[in-house]
Amino acid sequence: MSSRVGFRFFNNARFAFRNASAPFRRPGAQGWRFQSSEAGAGAAEQQSTFQRLWNSPVGVKTVHFWAPVMKWALVIAxxxxxxxPAEKLSLTQNAALMGTGAIWTRWCLIIKPRNVLLAAVNFFLGCVGVVQVSRIYMWRQSQEGSAIEAVKDMEKDVADSAKAVANKxxxxxxxEKSS
Structure with missing residues (x-):
């Protein structure tokens, strides 16, 4: 069996001009790329766990495996x-992480082949974004609350000063009148 590492387009380039769907088919395959034939199902039962992982449509040889592995770096960061401190965090950046985590989690469960590894990393990326956006929001609320209190204190000080000046x-x- 030939290795399936790399772009299948280049492996089957000689068929590209004769049959438009040929670059996306395995050599000798009857159906589309991810359909299993009955002969393939019998062979899959005889394969070890490592071989099934290696030959899976979302296995180690594909971007479906390596994209989630690399995306864990964003979750760890x-x-x-x-x-x-919350004042040093970027609201737009963390909101973007939250949004992309939510959108891509859903998308990873819709696409074929369904990529549960990518859905998991996107779910956790969305959770990290929610936590950070919540921290930023709570910090800003506390700052606005203290700013309102500071303004009220300043108003009181200004009013007291104005009363003192008026009394003087x-x-x-x-x-002047009495003299």
Missing amino acids: GISDFNR AEGAVKA
């Missing part, structure tokens, strides 16, 4: 940002 002015006017 997001988790390491849990230690950073009244005292000066009274002193």
Whole structure:
């Protein structure tokens, strides 16, 4: 059996001009790319777990396996940002992680072959985004609350100062009138 590593287009390039669907078919395959034949089903039962993982449509030789493995770096980076102060986090970046995590989790369960590994990493990426966006939101709310309190304190100080100035002015006017 020939190795299926690499682009199948280049492996079957000699058939590309005669039959448009040939680059996407395995040599000798009767059906489409991910359909299993009855002979293939019998051979799959005889394969070891490693061979099934290796020859799977979402196996180690495909992007369906390596994309989730590489995407875990984003999840790990997001988790390491849990230690950073919320004021140093980017709302747009974490909102984008949250949104892409949610959208791609759903998409990974719809596409064929269904890629559960990619759905899992996207789910956790969305969870990290939700946590970070929540932290940023709560920090901003606390800052707005303290800003409102600071403004109220400033208003009180200004009002007290204005009253003191008004009292001094009244005292000066009274002193002027009495003299």
